[in-house]
Amino acid sequence: EAAVTQSPRNKVAVTGGKVTLSCNQTNNHNNMYWYRQDTGHGLRLIHYSYGAGSTEKGDIPDGYKASRPSQENFSLILELATPSQTSVYFCASGDAPGGDQNTLYFGAGTRLSVL
Amino acid sequence: GQQVQQSPASLVLQEGENAELQCNFSTSLNSMQWFYQRPGGSLVSLFYNPSGTKHSGRLTSTTVIKERRSSLHISSSQTTDSGTYLCALEPASSGSWQLIFGSGTQLTVMP
Structure with a gap:
């Protein structure tokens, strides 16, 4: 069973502070993704990665950075957190498309509150 | 505009009733x-x-590319759904x- 682990599960940050959300996958998947989920918007893609050393901008990258130091780890960094970044963040991993096994495996989510 | 629209936004059922959830999309796609x-x-x-159509237990998914829609049917709903x-x-x-996500359908099944 594919496993994606996020930490922390809950985080309270102050406006202007730095926040790092971590994600680890043991599936040996090439692709990893960071989404945020807000009421009325579904999941929106922030950053993604094709493999170690690569990061790509998603649909809403402003205010976020990403880092993929290894195949297993993918971090989301908020250098200067703002209240508008209060949300639930999900990490996911997956492989290149093709076949019935094509899907994303999600972590449990991180609930971030920026005060 | 939104490429993926789901309906209804929320749905409340009594246990045992069936549910039909809809997803409409405005772009050509590789997969759903x-x-x-x-x-x-x-x-x-x-x-x-x-x-096409796929089944898994009480769930059935049907995607019709030409009509740009996909549906999820839940039969004999349970509270755990x-x-x-x-x-x-x-x-x-x-x-x-x-993947581009829709906003979701929130389903509540009452006992």
Whole structure:
């Protein structure tokens, strides 16, 4: 069973502070993704990665950075957190498309509150 | 505008009733998937269904590419079916493997 682990599960940050959300996958998947989920918007893609050393901008990258130091780890960094970044963040991993096994495996989510 | 629209936004059923959830999309796609999200929880894949009909227990997914729609049918609903159901598509124009999610249908099944 594919496993994606996020930490922390809950985080309270102050406006202007730095926040790092971590994600680890043991599936040996090439692709990893960071989404945020807000009421009325579904999941929106922030950053993604094709493999170690690569990061790509998603649909809403402003205010976020990403880092993929290894195949297993993918971090989301908020250098200067703002209240508008209060949300639930999900990490996911997956492989290149093709076949019935094509899907994303999600972590449990991180609930971030920026005060 | 939104490429993926789901309806209804919320649905309340009595246990045993059937549910029909809809997903309409405005772009050509490579694949369509359905996910289930337990309240406050992670997402799990229900169906990878780029076209046609697939069955899994009490769940049936049907994707009709020409009509740009996909549906999820839940028969004989149970209280444990409560949660949020999201459809997601992989656009044909995507240079990488990305999924665009709908806003979800929040299902509540009452005992």
